[in-house]
């Protein structure tokens with residue numbers, strides 16, 4: 001018994017030493033970063049305690065863990081997009097270091113931003129693969145952090161659905177940026193590759209055709225809507241935030257395609273300015289946001305107005 005106890009003590013000491021080496025490195029690196037933010041990917045080892053053990057920080061070599069490396073690549077690309085395309089330094093625009101956690105819980109079928117950490121489950125392996133696999137899922141969660149630090153849209157009903165939609169908008173922008181695709185070339189799917197191949201789902205959501213991402217005996221049908229005539233009033237899903245987000249999602253897709261070229265440089269920039277500029281309140285409706293996008297659209301104002309009108313929103 002004593003021997004076992006001693007081994008444990010030695011392991012704990014080893015773990016503490018490793019931890020403090022990693023966090024010392026992390027602390028040291030932060031002040032010298034220019035314009036960007038530091039990030040650290042942690043491992044929750046199948047538990048739900050956050051943030052877990054630091055495994056890989058910015059500037060460090062690949063870890064021996066695919067989820068850690070996917071999270072690392074994803075956050076690097078996401079921070080680069082916000083910095084280079086929108087001039088934003090991390091989620092708070094003050095270069096906040098980003099904390100990410102992988103291997104959260106057991107068979108955990110989701111990813112989330114909790115106000116401090118970006119957190120990813122491994123999926124159950126029957127319906128869902130690991131949530132770090134599609135980079136747009138990571139960008140979606142990071143965008144929730146940006147939204148919290150800008151308009152602070154409440155996560156309920158219409159402002160909540162707008163919050164959800166904006167997270168998808170920047171997720172789609174990141175995916176298209178990485179693939180070098182124009183608005184016309186993109187597939188407009190969020191979370192493609194997240195479902196196990198046997199499920200046969202195209203992705204979580206289709207921004208171009210809300211309600212068509214999957215139709216499956218296990219999952220049911222993608223319940224999203226894409227027009228105000230079909231707006232769902234429900235107590236579920238925080239008032240249908242993931243259902244009605246299809247409406248502004250489709251408006252973004254229509255605007256991006258109408259403007260042409262890269263979504264990021266066209267509609268993406270307009271949507272970002274409407275979110276991050278003054279004027280968007282925390283309880284904004286689709287219409288409030290639509291009006292701001294038209295106001296920010298300069299020569300694309302007609303295209304943006306028409307896109308919103310096509311989904312039943314009059315800016």
Ligand code: ASN
Nearest residue numbers: 110111112113140141144
């Ligand atoms: N993946 C979900 C989302 O970001 C998790 C949540 O917090 N609702 O919308």
Ligand code: ZN
Nearest residue numbers: 140144164167
């Ligand atoms: Zn979300």
